[in-house]
Amino acid sequence: MPGSEPSTASEQRFDVNLSILFTELPLLERPAAAAAAGFGAVELWWPWVDSATPEQSALDALRKAIEDAGVRLIGLNFYAGQLPGPDRGALSIPGAESERFRANVDVAADFAGSLGCGALNALYGNRVEGVDPAEQDALALENLVLAARAADRIGAVLLIETLNAPESPRYPLVSAPAGVGVVDRVNEATGLDNARFLMDLYHLSMNGEDLPRVIERYASKTGHVQIADNPGRGAPGTGTLPLDDLLAQLRKAGYEGWVGLEYKPGGRTGAEAFAWLPAEARAAG
Template structure:
């Protein structure tokens, strides 16, 4: 049975990357989608020039696409970095410099979810000190998101691909979101449920959906596992999991965050059933 495309957001940091960034929203629209999501599009800087922000804003507008989720600055993605907010020194400062920029851009395009990646452990640095810094920065991120009416998303990655990243597994991410909510008093931090990362971490995605599908989840992302390709290229039953999410009461966006096996425009056949 075909899956309606209006439920899905195309991740323009993984799909349509054969095109320059300003051309990707139109390509997603041509493929039948009206919602998109992005990692922070300028990994080299947390504070891009106004003309770059304007160009992306105009591309989204002209394509008729809505940005539904945006990462805060997280360092070099794809690459070795996995976030900046728990990394002492310059990277933490860059994350803080990005908070207002990202929140204001999100507000200007109607984006209501901002994802804050935790960051890797740093050799020679006390993990407790990193966790304290992370909580401080996550509270600042919750306030920045709250100022523009957005949800703060907290994502669990998988230890196979991100061995130095300490937030793995749904329970850890949900616990962290609750801790941020308690510290900020805002209640706007939610779990970003990435079914690919859960599966690669050895977690049963169906159990995570049953535990956190509606009550704690603010956004969902999918890719097949292993390989992080489009559904049907691995062993993960993504259509079944999406049905489970619906049954659990989740009615939010589902981000298509996978690597296409060919041209991006041909990577959506699995939606036809």
Template sequence: MGFADRRYTVNVSILHTDRPLLDRPAAVAANGFSNIEMWWPWPDEPTPARSELDALRGAIEDAGVQLTGLNFYAGRLPGPDRGALSVPGAESERFRANVEVAAGFAGSLGCGALNAVYGNRVEGVEPGAQDALALENLAYAARAADRVGAVLLVEALNRVESPRYPLLSAEAAVAVVDRVNSLTGLGNARFLMDLYHLGVNGADVPAVIDRYAGVTGHVQIADAPGRGAPGTGTLPLGAWLDRLAGAGYEGLVGLEYKRGKEAGEFGWLAR
């Protein structure tokens, strides 16, 4: 299977960032794609004004694209933060305040996946206390996602860019998924398999695919080094996606890479 034969969703928080947020859905449509995903668009505001939510909803609907994935509030992303839900104090409270807002926005657009970024380890706080807080908040988010017909995604990041993030392997992320499902009984927590992060970590990606394809709710790609488009680095993304398809994964593939200097942002598809 070639790259052009797959179903993609374009992450407009890392692509088309040369345009204002409200212009990005139309830019995705102009490139021939029908799906978009995004990080929480207001990194400093977990509960934006209704007018801001309505404007973004209108831009998505007017462009005729489908919102397929949305992050819950995760702090300054991109930036120094890697989520808020396991961070005691104000950040955890901001995450909780955001849950119903994000779920409601996703539900209003038929978005079926909400990503909850775990958060960094905090100096002076016991890891066990952070994990207990995380489980409580993830269960809260899973219940909100379930009410709008969405899955809750948990992902592993890479240790090079996120050394204080505790979920640095597929095994660690899936263990959290299992704990959330056990607590809620809903079964809607799923693994977000980001092939870029796994590749940077030097994981045995084929083994990860074989073991965890069945609990994977979404897949994202970028090449490494550099987090560029497929073909700009050394990761065998095509082979990994073929293996995922062979393992039964039929979902979308998120394009979560940085724009390069080559003409356009999607020339690799034509190649």
């Protein structure tokens, strides 16, 4: 990766996001492919975009695929609508989408808990034309409280993610302060203190934020980190972000969690998409 020398990659704990990488394979084959590429841990967006409450057989099949592959599931999204696609979450959308989110909360938490997964990510949702933003924010807080309690029930943290305005123009959380502000409101409402910031360095860089300053201010409130290079959302080293330096700063600031690889493989498949990453960093955990 560009940045400080020598590379700090081998000092991090990396997991691979199976919703953006290994997508040339069917979902149930991806955990084994990640293991074959040397990874010991994976994360996922909600895999069933058309259903907040999939059949138990589908849940069991994915659980078995993860267990049989011998990888850990360290992060899972709650139902978020069509992702990838036009949606950016469901929890602040009045009507049917919010109801789907609520129906999904215990389903996702139970699935995550069955695999020892310690982080559940709740995407906030787009602004809806003709709906008062304050109404959406009140609904969001109500649903995030439910999600935080479900996460607490399985010993997990609830993640709140900032996206970027160019790619998600109707998503209201497009700065680190906005995301952390929601984290603080959820923790105040629940008293559980299990809401955390998901610091995605790609999204923050797309918003033009001062990344070293963001790390300095918010590392202590961060529950998970995701990376991709910018421009292009490709693998580290394909853009200009000093990811080695930024990850080293995070570690120095006390962040000891996972770093999720959430980048586009650029046409590379299988282990070829991870040539930049030492084998020992893939297996760390």
